[in-house]
Amino acid sequence: MSSVHLKNIVKRFGSFTAVHPTDLEIPEGHFVTLLGPSGCGKTTNLRMIAGLLDPTEGEILIGGRRVNEVPIHKRNLGIVFQNYALFPHKTVAQNVAFGLHYRDVPKSEIPGKVAAALELVQLPDVGERYPKALSGGQQQRIALARAIVTEPDVLLLDEPLSALDANLREDMRVELKRIQDKIGVTTVFVTHDQSEALAMSDKIVVMSAGRVEQMGTPEEVYNTPASEFVANFLGASNILDATCRDVSGGTAQLEAPLFGAFGVPAAKAGGVSPGPARMVLRAEKLLIQPPGTTAEGQVQAEARIETVDYQGQTVRYFLRVGDTQLQAINMIDERPFEEGAAVTAGFRPQDCAALPVEAPR
């Protein structure tokens, strides 16, 4: 097990910069997710850690040791690829044993280690089968067993769940996290799926256009987004223009055209100073209530429901407040409001976050 450090790493392909200067430290034993849309550089970073790509600038340290010049087969990594990359001409047991043959493992110990790895992924009886005889989820588990049986210093997961069906994906998510907890290996997980990232990670690194937007625990990046990109990428957010009147005593006083004045905890308004600002309100924090409802501690505005997107457990409303469209995701209590209904939309100020106005990019 080892820490991973990307030190001022840059990757350019010709004139295209895939990864802008990035400094990223992944502590030993942590489960860190690189999250972002396709083309944000997350896979490029993973491939540089793996040794499948060379960084244009900067250093890669694994366990404190510079590995830029170390070829992939000497980095002692476990990689799970998006398409599993199981060897189709080898049995499951031969697939899992593959890496052991290149390490100083006595031949007599290999079957035991293979069996233990298959046990760990809960597929003890498929050793003699060929990969194509297994389902997608099973192949995924075998790919994981093959990657961890060699006791790698770092486990790299390249969108390993994206090829699975929705239900299976959620099961595998739990399974993957259980196995990672059990063996405690430093893990770098690449995904574009925010729910995977939120559910599994110790730390999330949100990336966009080759840059790190924010690094933090799942709660930090969800509740206190550092940029509008992060606020939009994780969950649904309403981002509105506001004015900051004052920051003092742990509270930032905001004034928004539709909702009036209210105070946001300064911890959720990092970098905001008096003047123009942006308020970020999660869709599930905007509560839709019958018209005229007054609730203690709520900032409210009158609204009209434009669209109702019924989702069973929850409902997603698009509503109009003044000339602005907002979205709200609420639990359904009895029955949802109907389209065209007049309602009161409200939120608690402490559920709101504020961002400085970003320079256009």
Add this chain to the structure above:
Amino acid sequence: MSVEAREARQPWILLSPALSAVALLLFVPLLFIVVYSFWLRTSTGADQVGFYLDNWQEALTDAFYRDILLNTLKIAGITTLVCAVMGYPSAYFIARSRGNKAMLLLLLMLPFWISYIIRTMSWINILGVSGALNSLLLSIGLIGEPIQMLYNEVTVILGLVHFLLPFMVLNIFVSLDGIDTTLEDAATSLGATRWQAFLQVTLPLSLPGLAAGGLLCFVLGAGTYITPLVLGGPTDAMFANLVFEAIITQLNWPLGSALSLMLLAVLAVLVGIYNRYLGMAQLMKGLG
């Protein structure tokens, strides 16, 4: 007519032009050949119709035919081996190149635009006594007088390799191109060097293409008569030359028929062995 009956008939209707062509141009002539092989050529030069086993007895027992058959298989075998060794790296290079794959494949097909006979004869201009190579060696003073480089077994194999290499490259390419490159990445991530990953993963997965290319080269090589005719010496005749000799020169159709069926049988056995272990589907993939 029921829908099922109509649907069952449709493939046969669509296939009928091709099936008629195969029947008329392949099976009927082949049947003639089989019938001819049991006729007998008399000393007057006329064919005697009947059921005689004399041609078959001569073809199967005469050591002359056996030696030439073995020599033919040897030359086809060496040609196939040379094509495999030369073709594999080229196919690998094309399969792994980015972007210009189509261009490289086009270059590979380019020789097919020139007649095989012309391509074979081009070696006379290169290796002949007054050919390019001799002229070059003479002009730089490396030799005093021209060397006879043509008309031996080596030039026959050279000509066959020239003819058959693209078939080998294409077959191996198709196989390699279908192999997911992340398999090699996976192998190296597990501790194998690039070379070990190739030997453990890529090579075994490409064997069907290699075998298909090998079969094609062997069958086409063993059946050739133009290359030994143009580039071989008097002692380099291959089996198809005997058939040519019997039928065209001696007008002995019965013996020529027996000989050609003999070669056909030997090659059919090889194709059968291949089909038993690898299946024809792979060969079709390489041809298409």
